[in-house]
Amino acid sequence: MFSQRVAEALAHIEALDTDQKRSGQGIPFWRVSADNGRLLHILCRGIGTRRAVELGTSSGYSGIHLASAVASTGGHLWTFEAEPFKLRLSRDHFERAGVLPQVTQVPGDVLHTLPPFIGGSPEPVDFVFLDAVKTDYLRYLEIVLPRLRPGSIVAADNVGPRNARAVAPYLEAVRRAPFVTTVVPTENAEGERDALSISMVQG
Numbered sequence: 001m002f003s004q005r006v007a008e009a010l011a012h013i014e015a016l017d018t019d020q021k022r023s024g025q026g027i028p029f030w031r032v033s034a035d036n037g038r039l040l041h042i043l044c045r046g047i048g049t050r051r052a053v054e055l056g057t058s059s060g061y062s063g064i065h066l067a068s069a070v071a072s073t074g075g076h077l078w079t080f081e082a083e084p085f086k087l088r089l090s091r092d093h094f095e096r097a098g099v100l101p102q103v104t105q106v107p108g109d110v111l112h113t114l115p116p117f118i119g120g121s122p123e124p125v126d127f128v129f130l131d132a133v134k135t136d137y138l139r140y141l142e143i144v145l146p147r148l149r150p151g152s153i154v155a156a157d158n159v160g161p162r163n164a165r166a167v168a169p170y171l172e173a174v175r176r177a178p179f180v181t182t183v184v185p186t187e188n189a190e191g192e193r194d195a196l197s198i199s200m201v202q203g
């Protein structure tokens with residue numbers, strides 16, 4: 001059960017998303033489904049995450065699921081986003097959900113901002129959620145790899161049939177050691193067939 005503030009913030013984003021889809025006005029959120037959001041929350045909290053990284057914040061919908069997980073483990077979420085509008089919107093949503101103290105937003109192109117973040121601290125990253133540019137998933141993995149520890153989880157959204165070619169190099173990499181990987185068939189927030197991959201570092 002989410003806190004009332006978190007549940008209300010998530011419902012607010014879902015309502016905005018529904019309005020956007022119905023009217024065709026505004027910028028699409030491309031958010032995870034509610035089920036995938038809850039799966040991310042369960043995984044992130046379940047491993048006692050201290051440091052979580054999300055690539056692709058958008059409206060903050062998945063970020064609220066992750067931030068509310070790390071709120072209960074004394075952890076923190078760094079979430080990366082390039083679009084200024086989405087940085088402002090997600091900040092409002094993090095505040096609305098009461099999770100802003102657990103969140104650092106990192107603005108800019110993730111391929112420029114992620115390497116200094118990873119290089120800037122020797123602390124391990126426990127949980128990573130990939131949801132920015134699908135063709136760059138393998139590059140993201142290569143950048144975070146030095147900070148993953150045995151038991152770290154890397155989840156990647158939209159690895160279903162629509163993005164099969166884009167994510168193929170990534171899936172090939174996480175199907176090899178040191179990872180154990182499962183690909184869970186899902187429906188995305190648009191109700192289309194999709195999949196979420198979940199990889200854990202063995203050891």
Ligand SMILES: C[S@@+](CC[C@H](N)C(=O)[O-])C[C@H]1O[C@@H](n2cnc3c(N)ncnc32)[C@H](O)[C@@H]1O
Nearest residue numbers: 030031032056058061062081082109110131132
């Ligand atoms: C699929 S949406 C993220 C949805 C979000 N994770 C959720 O489920 O609520 C992808 C986001 O990645 C951002 N993005 C795309 N390319 C990026 C880049 N090179 N650097 C940082 N963010 C990027 C987009 O602006 C968009 O908001």
